[in-house]
Amino acid sequence: MSADQFVQYLVSGVTQGSIYALVALGFTMIYAVTRVINFAQGEFVMLGGMLSFTLASSVGLPLAPALILSVLAAAAVGVLMYMLAIRTARGASVVSLIIITIGAAIFIRGIAGELWGVDPVRPPAFSGHESLSFLGAYIHPQALWIIGTTLVVTVVLHLFLTYTMVGKALKACAINPVASSLVGINPRTMGLIAFAMAAALGGIGGVVMAPLTLATYNVGVMLGLKGFVAASIGGFKSQLAAVFGGLLLGIVESLAVGLDWGPFTSAYKDAIALVVLLLILLLRAGKLAEEERTS
Amino acid sequence: MLAKLKSKWYYSAFAVLLLLLVLLPFNWFLGHYTSLMIFIGISTMVTVGLCLLMGYTGQVSLGQAAFYGMGAYISAILSKSHGFNPWLAMLIAAAATGAFAYIIGYLIFRLRGNYLAMATLGLGLILYILFRQLGQFTGGPDGMAGIPYLSIGGLIFDTPFKRYFLVWFFCLAVLFISQNIVRSRTGRALRAVHGSEAAAESIGINVAQFKVKILVLSAVYASLAGSLFVHHLRFVSPQPFDFLASVVLVTMAVVGGLASIWGAIFGAATVRILSDELLLGFGEWDIAIYGLILMVVMIFMPEGLFVKIKEIFERWRLRYRRKGAET
Amino acid sequence: MSKSVVLETRGLSKVFGGLVAVDRVDLAIETGEITAIIGPNGAGKTTLFNLITGVYPVSQGEMLFKGKLLNKVPPHKRAKLGIVRTFQHVHLFGNMTVLENVMTGQHPRSSYGFFEAALRLPKVHREEENITLKAMKYLNLVGLGTHVQQNALSLPLGQQKLLAIARALATEPQLILLDEPGAGLNILEKRELSDLVRRIREMGVTVVLVEHDMPLVMGLAEWVIVLDSGQKISEGTAAQVQKDRKVIAAYLGEEEV
Numbered sequence: 022m023s024a025d026q027f028v029q030y031l032v033s034g035v036t037q038g039s040i041y042a043l044v045a046l047g048f049t050m051i052y053a054v055t056r057v058i059n060f061a062q063g064e065f066v067m068l069g070g071m072l073s074f075t076l077a078s079s080v081g082l083p084l085a086p087a088l089i090l091s092v093l094a095a096a097a098v099g100v101l102m103y104m105l106a107i108r109t110a111r112g113a114s115v116v117s118l119i120i121i122t123i124g125a126a127i128f129i130r131g132i133a134g135e136l137w138g139v140d141p142v143r144p145p146a147f148s149g150h151e152s153l154s155f156l157g158a159y160i161h162p163q164a165l166w167i168i169g170t171t172l173v174v175t176v177v178l179h180l181f182l183t184y185t186m187v188g189k190a191l192k193a194c195a196i197n198p199v200a201s202s203l204v205g206i207n208p209r210t211m212g213l214i215a216f217a218m219a220a221a222l223g224g225i226g227g228v229v230m231a232p233l234t235l236a237t238y239n240v241g242v243m244l245g246l247k248g249f250v251a252a253s254i255g256g257f258k259s260q261l262a263a264v265f266g267g268l269l270l271g272i273v274e275s276l277a278v279g280l281d282w283g284p285f286t287s288a289y290k291d292a293i294a295l296v297v298l299l300l301i302l303l304l305r306a307g308k309l310a311e312e313e314r315t316s
Numbered sequence: 317m318l319a320k321l322k323s324k325w326y327y328s329a330f331a332v333l334l335l336l337l338v339l340l341p342f343n344w345f346l347g348h349y350t351s352l353m354i355f356i357g358i359s360t361m362v363t364v365g366l367c368l369l370m371g372y373t374g375q376v377s378l379g380q381a382a383f384y385g386m387g388a389y390i391s392a393i394l395s396k397s398h399g400f401n402p403w404l405a406m407l408i409a410a411a412a413t414g415a416f417a418y419i420i421g422y423l424i425f426r427l428r429g430n431y432l433a434m435a436t437l438g439l440g441l442i443l444y445i446l447f448r449q450l451g452q453f454t455g456g457p458d459g460m461a462g463i464p465y466l467s468i469g470g471l472i473f474d475t476p477f478k479r480y481f482l483v484w485f486f487c488l489a490v491l492f493i494s495q496n497i498v499r500s501r502t503g504r505a506l507r508a509v510h511g512s513e514a515a516a517e518s519i520g521i522n523v524a525q526f527k528v529k530i531l532v533l534s535a536v537y538a539s540l541a542g543s544l545f546v547h548h549l550r551f552v553s554p555q556p557f558d559f560l561a562s563v564v565l566v567t568m569a570v571v572g573g574l575a576s577i578w579g580a581i582f583g584a585a586t587v588r589i590l591s592d593e594l595l596l597g598f599g600e601w602d603i604a605i606y607g608l609i610l611m612v613v614m615i616f617m618p619e620g621l622f623v624k625i626k627e628i629f630e631r632w633r634l635r636y637r638r639k640g641a642e643t
Numbered sequence: 644m645s646k647s648v649v650l651e652t653r654g655l656s657k658v659f660g661g662l663v664a665v666d667r668v669d670l671a672i673e674t675g676e677i678t679a680i681i682g683p684n685g686a687g688k689t690t691l692f693n694l695i696t697g698v699y700p701v702s703q704g705e706m707l708f709k710g711k712l713l714n715k716v717p718p719h720k721r722a723k724l725g726i727v728r729t730f731q732h733v734h735l736f737g738n739m740t741v742l743e744n745v746m747t748g749q750h751p752r753s754s755y756g757f758f759e760a761a762l763r764l765p766k767v768h769r770e771e772e773n774i775t776l777k778a779m780k781y782l783n784l785v786g787l788g789t790h791v792q793q794n795a796l797s798l799p800l801g802q803q804k805l806l807a808i809a810r811a812l813a814t815e816p817q818l819i820l821l822d823e824p825g826a827g828l829n830i831l832e833k834r835e836l837s838d839l840v841r842r843i844r845e846m847g848v849t850v851v852l853v854e855h856d857m858p859l860v861m862g863l864a865e866w867v868i869v870l871d872s873g874q875k876i877s878e879g880t881a882a883q884v885q886k887d888r889k890v891i892a893a894y895l896g897e898e899e900v
Contacts, residue, residue, distance in 0.1 A: 115429040124610025131604025500760035511736030520722030520751030
């Protein structure tokens with residue numbers, strides 16, 4: 022592989038990895054605050070993409086309001102999901118919650134499949150299709166939007182969690198839910214906010230990604246899974262590690278396909294994330310078991 | 317005394333069910349549904365394994381379709397591409413799937429809850445990708461056709477009518493065995509693992525071994541079901557073994573009641589009838605409905621729809637008997 | 644030596660990262676006696692139990708049960724050897740009835756396996772009958788002979804603790820470790836508990852209990868071992884230990900009866 026090609030694959034890896042990072046941030050947020058693994062996280066990304074297509078292309082709204090509305094709508098779905106499914110299942114076992122979120126995921130997916138059909142849709146790109154040259158590689162402007170947005174989101178999220186009251190309350194809830202409730206932080210409100218934010222994060226991922234990689238009703242499955250893998254690299258606790266995990270996964274996938282290494286044809290690309298997942302789970306099994314036992 | 321009366325009731329219910337099952341394909345009207353009933357029987361076999369694993373032992377598997385697929389593909393490949401006797405192929409498939417489950421079990425059961433769920437999901441998906449990609453063996457995404465029928469001596473299972481009895485023979489055997497296990501010291505050990513692993517270990521139960529054993533059993537059930545599946549359709553493709561298939565299996569188990577062996581028939585039947593008969597032509601609605609069922613059942617009746625119906629029925633019976641005593 | 648020693652530890656230590664939870668503890672539990680292990684909170688009493696039952700691996704030292712080394716024996720095999728415990732937080736099998744909980748305790752004393760169970764061979768019927776009879780015997784021993792078909796968690800806490808003891812007894816142990824059996828019980832229940840412990844001892848089972856309730860311990864235990872910060876600081880009869888200045892100092896500042 023030449024240096025140019027390497028850079029090309031690297032760029033595409035970072036682009037894809039940024040999406041994974043956004044999904045991973047959502048997973049981490051919800052898990053930290055509510056201890057729930059939200060299997061529907063990938064669906065928020067899907068919704069972001071699909072809605073932005075409908076609003077921008079079909080309805081014909083100007084770009085900015087279309088994007089904002091799409092993200093808000095995704096956040097609204099997140100809120101609905103929390104209120105109808107998670108809140109009402111208070112006290113359910115871990116396995117029950119897993120099944121409930123899976124149910125929510127495929128419910129959302131099914132509705133999306135009905136509303137938008139099975140064919141992929143492509144919302145308009147933010148700033149055209151003229152590829153820019155960068156270190157010997159061509160980079161689509163949308164990719165820059167993706168990477169840039171992820172960067173901005175990560176920074177803003179960090180600032181929000183560290184410096185605002187709500188953000189600090191969320192962090193407190195994540196660290197010690199009992200103590201937090203004793204000082205007046207309502208865990209249910211926190212859960213609601215966590216879900217809304219995670220859904221918004223997913224939605225943002227969807228709206229920036231769809232113009233480049235298209236959106237289909239079932240794109241949420243693999244995205245959710247890969248975001249999960251990325252989040253698990255950070256132990257589901259660290260925002261930064263989640264972003265790092267997402268980028269790392271994206272790069273590894275891209276390079277593996279580019280290097281055309283043994284069985285790593287593009288068909289097996291998805292398997293990479295799965296193998297990474299299993300490796301992480303198995304290697305960390307002991308520590309993870311301790312966490313589950315104490316939580 | 318109450319236990320004896322109850323068991324008499326159950327025996328007669330079982331006898332009626334058996335009678336209906338036997339007569340179904342002969343009936344002019346219900347006979348149309350013979351093929352559906354074959355699929356219900358096959359699905360029940362896999363679902364029972366899930367009930368044992370999830371409901372009784374408290375574990376989770378989001379990749380059970382992988383075992384189903386392994387049984388299907390090994391049977392298909394051995395009997396079609398290598399000319400093995402289909403029964404031998406089925407046996408080898410079950411043994412191989414069981415051995416695979418054995419190895420996997422010791423690795424993943426150190427995980428619990430969410431992480432275990434993800435591990436099973438990941439494994440299931442990896443196997444699906446292998447089914448799809450290893451084209452030289454599996455026929456790739458388009459699958460393989462021309463799988464021979466099962467036969468015993470001169471009797472070839474070449475009509476749905478004959479295969480109906482074959483499948484339900486296996487299905488009832490699986491149900492019978494599972495019910496026996498549940499009502500035994502083994503069943504109590506499994507439930508103990510679910511109830512409290514620490515306490516189970518303290519009274520002498522080898523928790524890790526029991527988890528693996530039940531995974532192996534559920535894998536063997538699924539493999540047998542997969543083999544019967546391909547000898548029914550004479551065709552195999554990766555599509556029935558993807559993540560959604562695993563989710564559908566969990567839906568069946570959940571609807572039937574995770575901790576109910578006989579509920580598995582109810583769960584499998586409900587979901588199959590919904591998907592094959594009622595939701596045809598509704599596009600992607602069936603996925604949405606699965607999702608809805610999963611959510612509603614798990615939130616409002618986590619013990620299962622079947623078990624809930626039984627409870628309501630029991631309450632009616634008591635109220636009716638009390639009324640009868642009053643008058 | 645007048646009696647034999649059923650459980651012995653030599654220099655037993657358990658370290659978690661930087662924390663020494665159990666620090667070179669030497670014990671000798673006499674067969675057939677009722678021994679109490681007391682000490683302020685965090686003294687390492689439950690950790691000690693966890694080492695004996697195999698929940699935690701030993702960092703250093705040896706444990707000998709009836710003269711044989713116990714360290715490498717997997718936890719689930721210790722019940723068969725004759726060591727059983729109850730838990731501070733009860734840990735009943737909430738998915739089973741009262742009777743089934745105790746029947747499960749018979750697991751190490753029954754033998755039929757997966758295949759025999761699957762085919763429901765005659766051996767299964769015979770053993771199940773035996774198991775049920777024995778379970779009822781232990782339920783009657785602890786006073787829970789009625790309401791055996793109800794769910795285990797529907798019992799009030801005091802009875803749940805009795806059920807846990809019945810389940811442990813069903814393993815037909817030689818040594819039973821009771822972890823704070825009196826916690827959450829009222830005075831009447833504690834008195835019944837004391838009677839039960841004595842009945843258990845009469846059956847030939849050696850009892851070791853961890854307790855915080857001093858009157859309960861002093862009235863029941865023949866031998867008392869005091870732990871503080873992982874170390875054994877005193878042992879003797881209840882009267883001796885009560886007067887030991889080291890023990891009083893360890894408890895100073897603690898709420899004590």
